[in-house]
Amino acid sequence: MSIKILNNDLNQNIILNNETDFKTDLGWEESFQEFEQDTLKSIINPSVNFETVRYIHKSCVGPQNIDQSDIWFYFYFYNNETPPTHIGGLNYQYIGLTPEKNSKVLRQDNESFFRLEFYKVPEGQNPNSSNRKLAFTKHLPIALGEKVKYTITNEYIYVPVFMGSNFRNKENMYLFWFQDNTVLDGTLISGNTFYMTARFFNTIDGKIISFTNTDKGYTDAINEETDVYYKVIIDRSDYSYAIYSGDPESRIGCSTDPIRFYSTRSSASSIIPPTPSATLPVPSVTPSITPSPPAPSVTPSISVSSSVAPRLVIVTNYNGFYNIIGVSINSVDVTDILYPVSAGHQIVGTTLQIGSYTVVVTLSAVSNGEGIDVNGDCQVTTYEDYKTYAGVDTTSQVSITYSRHTNCMP
Numbered sequence: 001m002s003i004k005i006l007n008n009d010l011n012q013n014i015i016l017n018n019e020t021d022f023k024t025d026l027g028w029e030e031s032f033q034e035f036e037q038d039t040l041k042s043i044i045n046p047s048v049n050f051e052t053v054r055y056i057h058k059s060c061v062g063p064q065n066i067d068q069s070d071i072w073f074y075f076y077f078y079n080n081e082t083p084p085t086h087i088g089g090l091n092y093q094y095i096g097l098t099p100e101k102n103s104k105v106l107r108q109d110n111e112s113f114f115r116l117e118f119y120k121v122p123e124g125q126n127p128n129s130s131n132r133k134l135a136f137t138k139h140l141p142i143a144l145g146e147k148v149k150y151t152i153t154n155e156y157i158y159v160p161v162f163m164g165s166n167f168r169n170k171e172n173m174y175l176f177w178f179q180d181n182t183v184l185d186g187t188l189i190s191g192n193t194f195y196m197t198a199r200f201f202n203t204i205d206g207k208i209i210s211f212t213n214t215d216k217g218y219t220d221a222i223n224e225e226t227d228v229y230y231k232v233i234i235d236r237s238d239y240s241y242a243i244y245s246g247d248p249e250s251r252i253g254c255s256t257d258p259i260r261f262y263s264t265r266s267s268a269s270s271i272i273p274p275t276p277s278a279t280l281p282v283p284s285v286t287p288s289i290t291p292s293p294p295a296p297s298v299t300p301s302i303s304v305s306s307s308v309a310p311r312l313v314i315v316t317n318y319n320g321f322y323n324i325i326g327v328s329i330n331s332v333d334v335t336d337i338l339y340p341v342s343a344g345h346q347i348v349g350t351t352l353q354i355g356s357y358t359v360v361v362t363l364s365a366v367s368n369g370e371g372i373d374v375n376g377d378c379q380v381t382t383y384e385d386y387k388t389y390a391g392v393d394t395t396s397q398v399s400i401t402y403s404r405h406t407n408c409m410p
Contacts (some may be wrong), residue, residue: 053179057164058240060254068165071173071243072258073140074276074350075160075200075211076113078265083218086262088338090159090312092142096204099346103155105143111203114140114160118175118196118232120189126225127195133188135178144172151316151401152346159312159348163255175241177234183336192236195229196243198261213245213260222264230259255311256352311394313349317341318403318410320370326362326386329353329394340364341402348360353394362386371408373401378408 028302057071076284077087092102097112116139119132146161164173184190200209212227231249232384234241243253292316313334323340326333337349359374367381374389375398381387392398403410 050183051179052176055175055177055234055239055240055241057173057253058242063093070163070255071164071253072191073162073254074258074260077263078218086215087336088349090161090348092158092160095202099150099153099157102157103150103153112142113201115199115201116196118194122188122192123191127229128224135189135194140172144169148314148348148397149310150346192234195233196232197228210264215262257294311351311354312397313337313351314346314347314397315341316401317343318401319343320402320404322367323364323403324361325364327400328360330357351394351398355394356391357394359389359392360386360396369406370404371406373408375399380406
């Protein structure tokens, strides 16, 4: 469209026909408004949701078929045997914290802590030190762990077992992460999958101990991609998370199958990093399939006192003439106790036998006139090398004591 302006001395006006159309309906005005908004957004930071929310451990079926969100961590240290093993490793004595100092909870002795580290890796790759990126950490101080009665001194001491529930030790069970994942799009830390490992910071000697997800021998090589991490998957639909291990993957972390970490010789020297490749691995086009976590129960999770305490087996030999060389519960040997348990020693083990079961305590030789106590049931030996206890409640800890006195006391 062109406008012709007539220039003369008589008329200095511009004449427009009533039907003149500037075609403003072609979207020019809308396009200009959109351009204006985009320009303003590039100048003024747009609103982005950086809010973090709390994720709870996804509910699972615990003892007595009770639906609960309790989460459990067990940390095993190498013992002092030759060669060292993780048998009886639920004991801080192996990292220099004596029962006497443990029971007093002195600040200079009990500032040691476990650090859970959560990493992200590119999709389709296994985690290792060359491709992982730390997303966040979580600390478990000694004083947040479980306590057992150390019968030799008649005091309570901490053991490297941690739990969290809706009713106690809540800080042990929650994770905090972004509510809106779009803020992380295009970064390495996007997505709902994390890889968790652990380290222990020992303030007694200043050493840092790394952990594996499998019980490795003291001289065994450790493959970082398969032996170090557990998989953690968060569910944004109900703000929960679940932890998996193994191949094929299985759900762990509940009271019947806790998360188990096993110490290594040092912080990193025994871990084998991945072999560098000449070409970068090409991730699969097909997205990886992760197991669908079980649907959360509508009913709030319930915690019962009988299922709160860990299933620990505490074996104490006060001053018996013989050694304790075996403990079985429901005909299943408690194998993570360091046998024999000799006079003046106490060893902590674990059991997954939950209920009312038979406990058998075996001695190294025939005993007569001595006492063995299991959860308050004191029996006197009469030329026997084992004692049998029926109907022992194993939903809480199993306490076994042996002494040369018929009243089961030192």
